[in-house]
Amino acid sequence: MPATEAQMRATAKWQKEKTDEVRFRVPKGERIVIQAHAKAQGETTTAFIKRAIREAMERDNAAK
């Protein structure tokens, strides 16, 4: 069932209020490697990147 215009507006409003967008650039071709890795792990790309960040923060903090 396609989203109605009202649903899309509601989603955009929720995202703006409740979430932050993070952007970064990688060398051409690296994004697809990350996406393929996430898929092979059974994760979405966003879930994989968020896990990677969480684990790196935990390791960095444990190393202090």
Added chain:
Amino acid sequence: MPATEAQMRATAKWQKEKTDEVRFRVPKGERIVIQAHAKAQGETTTAFIKRAIREAMERDNAAK
């Protein structure tokens, strides 16, 4: 020295040709935590995220 318009155009062209943008959304307030963590590690936010991804891919692949 501020970038001239020609420099900004050249940078935009280079980014478009040579890099991919990766975007993801986090709960409100989490982006600033990631930025503060990267800064405390002496890294830019992009460098930290890219390191986190690289290390997670290495660990995932080693675990196979």
